[in-house]
Amino acid sequence: MRRSQMLLPTLREDPKDAEIASHILMMRAGIIRKLDAGLYTFLPLGHRVLLKVIQIIREEMNRAGAQELLPPILIPASLWRESGRYDIMGKEMMRLQDRHENDMVLGPTHEEVFTHIVRENVQSYRDLPLNLYQINTKFRDEIRPRYGVMRCREFIMKDAYSFDIDEAGLEKNYQAMREAYRRIFTRCGLEVIPVEADTGNMGGSNSEEFMVPSSVGEETIIHCRSCGYVANVERAQAKREFSPSSEEMLPLEEIATPNIRTIEELVAFLKVSAEKFIKSLVYRTENEIVMVLIRGDFMVNETKLKHAIGCIELEPATEEEVEKVTGAPIGFVSPVRLRQKVRIIADESIPPLRNAISGANKKDYHLKNINPGRDFSWDVVADIHEVQEGEKCPYCSQELKSYKGIEVGHIFKLGYKYTEAMNVRVLDKNGQSITPIMGCYGIGVGRTIASVIEQNHDANGIIWPMSIAPFHGIIVPVNMSDPATVEAAEKLYQKLSTHFEILLDDRDERPGVKFKDADLIGIPIRITIGKSFTEEKKVELKLRRSEEKHLVALDEVEKVFEDWYEKEMAPYRL
RNA sequence: CGGGCCGUAGCGCAGUUUGGCUAGCGCGCUUGGUUCGGGUCCAAGAAGUCGGGGGUUCAAAUCCCCCCGGCCCGACCA
Numbered sequence: 001m002r003r004s005q006m007l008l009p010t011l012r013e014d015p016k017d018a019e020i021a022s023h024i025l026m027m028r029a030g031i032i033r034k035l036d037a038g039l040y041t042f043l044p045l046g047h048r049v050l051l052k053v054i055q056i057i058r059e060e061m062n063r064a065g066a067q068e069l070l071p072p073i074l075i076p077a078s079l080w081r082e083s084g085r086y087d088i089m090g091k092e093m094m095r096l097q098d099r100h101e102n103d104m105v106l107g108p109t110h111e112e113v114f115t116h117i118v119r120e121n122v123q124s125y126r127d128l129p130l131n132l133y134q135i136n137t138k139f140r141d142e143i144r145p146r147y148g149v150m151r152c153r154e155f156i157m158k159d160a161y162s163f164d165i166d167e168a169g170l171e172k173n174y175q176a177m178r179e180a181y182r183r184i185f186t187r188c189g190l191e192v193i194p195v196e197a198d199t200g201n202m203g204g205s206n207s208e209e210f211m212v213p214s215s216v217g218e219e220t221i222i223h224c225r226s227c228g229y230v231a232n233v234e235r236a237q238a239k240r241e242f243s244p245s246s247e248e249m250l251p252l253e254e255i256a257t258p259n260i261r262t263i264e265e266l267v268a269f270l271k272v273s274a275e276k277f278i279k280s281l282v283y284r285t286e287n288e289i290v291m292v293l294i295r296g297d298f299m300v301n302e303t304k305l306k307h308a309i310g311c312i313e314l315e316p317a318t319e320e321e322v323e324k325v326t327g328a329p330i331g332f333v334s335p336v337r338l339r340q341k342v343r344i345i346a347d348e349s350i351p352p353l354r355n356a357i358s359g360a361n362k363k364d365y366h367l368k369n370i371n372p373g374r375d376f377s378w379d380v381v382a383d384i385h386e387v388q389e390g391e392k393c394p395y396c397s398q399e400l401k402s403y404k405g406i407e408v409g410h411i412f413k414l415g416y417k418y419t420e421a422m423n424v425r426v427l428d429k430n431g432q433s434i435t436p437i438m439g440c441y442g443i444g445v446g447r448t449i450a451s452v453i454e455q456n457h458d459a460n461g462i463i464w465p466m467s468i469a470p471f472h473g474i475i476v477p478v479n480m481s482d483p484a485t486v487e488a489a490e491k492l493y494q495k496l497s498t499h500f501e502i503l504l505d506d507r508d509e510r511p512g513v514k515f516k517d518a519d520l521i522g523i524p525i526r527i528t529i530g531k532s533f534t535e536e537k538k539v540e541l542k543l544r545r546s547e548e549k550h551l552v553a554l555d556e557v558e559k560v561f562e563d564w565y566e567k568e569m570a571p572y573r574l
Numbered sequence: 575c576g577g578g579c580c581g582u583a584g585c586g587c588a589g590u591u592u593g594g595c596u597a598g599c600g601c602g603c604u605u606g607g608u609u610c611g612g613g614u615c616c617a618a619g620a621a622g623u624c625g626g627g628g629g630u631u632c633a634a635a636u637c638c639c640c641c642c643g644g645c646c647c648g649a650c651c652a
């Protein structure tokens with residue numbers, strides 16, 4: 001490709017609305033342009049990278065026995081009504097009507113569609129197992145798109161759905177995907193860590209996310225250096241020991257706490273440590289109002305809480321709802337002497353407490369000497385606390401650490417949720433009708449590319465891994481007004497292009513401009529035809545990722561280039 | 575949806591507080607020259623509904639009202 005003919009608008013300055021390295025560089029290097037909030041065009045350079053990543057994914061999925069197909073992204077609402085998700089999905093699912101006023105949906109995920117395809121076309125256990133995938137555009141009307149293609153509304157995702165006759169089959173497919181993912185990310189030059197994950201409202205049991213450790217990541221990961229336990233904080237556990245107190249139960253006592261609401265304020269005001277408090281929170285679910293109790297020094301993990309309650313929607317109750325249930329404003333509530341009967345969900349840290357402090361359900365008053373069991377009871381006890389750095393590993397009791405990560409892939413066992421809801425039946429070898437079991441496996445393609453840039457850049461720009469670089473090499477003729485230079489560049493370009501993807505920077509620009517651009521767009525191998533060529537007929541080869549420069553005679557360039565290419569490619573071959 | 579910041583040339587910005595020459599600067603773009611190993615130098619030039627609408631005023635980018643859009647933080651998120 002000739003640079004002079006390519007739509008490759010590089011920017012000298014950082015765009016105003018980009019914050020993280022990958023977003024800034026994708027804009028500056030002419031990889032993407034924004035069309036509207038969360039909607040991006042991949043320009044030619046970016047499209048080349050996109051195709052390479054897709055190709056790697058495709059090869060590895062096929063290798064693992066999955067089959068590619070291509071369903072539409074516009075989906076009739078009826079399928080979503082069948083699974084029961086039409087009403088559950090919320091506003092991130094883009095809903096629209098066609099000209100016949102039929103309700104339609106832009107697919108945010110494709111469980112229903114794939115389940116439907118299997119339902120229509122598979123009748124026998126002989127047809128299973130199946131693992132079907134697509135690499136397709138998805139749409140989620142994100143509440144707040146950000147960081148360029150890291151979190152956008154329209155994006156490309158690879159998603160696969162497996163169908164098996166039993167759990168053993170599912171386990172096999174799951175493991176095959178796990179291995180395929182490891183290979184895919186390695187080949188893309190991305191370091192990822194599989195972590196235990198929550199299954200969300202997808203339903204299902206086992207689940208792992210593939211995380212790229214990064215300070216700009218939106219997920220929090222809990223990690224034990226000692227035994228290797230790694231989990232998304234949404235599901236992470238810690239070893240918790242609560243020894244029952246031998247303290248004698250004292251009588252309840254009201255204490256005045258004017259305008260003192262938070263645990264922090266109470267600790268300061270009463271000079272009592274946070275472990276003595278019961279944090280009482282009121283939440284609303286799709287069915288009911290509940291009160292949630294946790295010890296003052298812990299935070300509630302809303303994902304765990306959802307599981308404990310068994311609900312789908314969960315949000316803090318409004319001020320009015322809180323008053324109605326407790327009789328007091330937020331900050332002065334407790335499970336003792338509630339005005340209305342509601343279900344009470346208690347963290348494991350609650351029952352062992354003695355003579356604890358919480359609200360009096362009366363403005364500007366708290367109660368002390370609250371004793372669980374004596375002064376109130378609860379409906380559910382569960383671990384609903386959010387693990388913090390410094391807590392103990394559930395397996396080896398060593399100290400847990402936390403860090404941020406970008407979720408680039410997710411695999412999980414769905415179970416029978418969709419096949420049952422949508423009535424998928426096949427006959428087993430005994431002629432009995434059975435319901436297949438599903439798994440689901442996704443990779444965010446754009447997010448993968450952005451993550452690669454997060455991990456591979458310097459002050460001058462992107463440093464592409466050879467495996468997904470938009471070009472293998474770039475030829476930079478330093479002086480376009482020197483006919484000998486131009487001729488050599490042209491010849492080299494023709495020759496190398498027979499085996500490699502080469503960008504020829506044939507613009508009549510100053511050398512500085514060309515070098516800056518070459519660094520910015522991150523082509524792995526640069527060939528400079530400059531003063532060493534005019535002086536001694538040698539051209540210079542340089543790797544983007546190192547400072548070393550090698551002078552090579554013109555007729556040896558092809559061979560050296562091939563060596564370098566192989567060396568650069570080696571880490572990404574499996 | 576709540577809080578904060580911001581909309582002036584393709585991009586990045588100044589000017590708005592205190593209304594007043596013809597609306598500016600850098601980059602980019604066009605033309606000519608110059609230079610040729612890290613975003614040359616010189617000259618000439620094109621390019622603006624100052625986010626939109628309404629109002630105040632002799633006069634509005636600047637003051638007032640309404641609306642729209644963007645970004646950041648939060649709520650949300652297979």
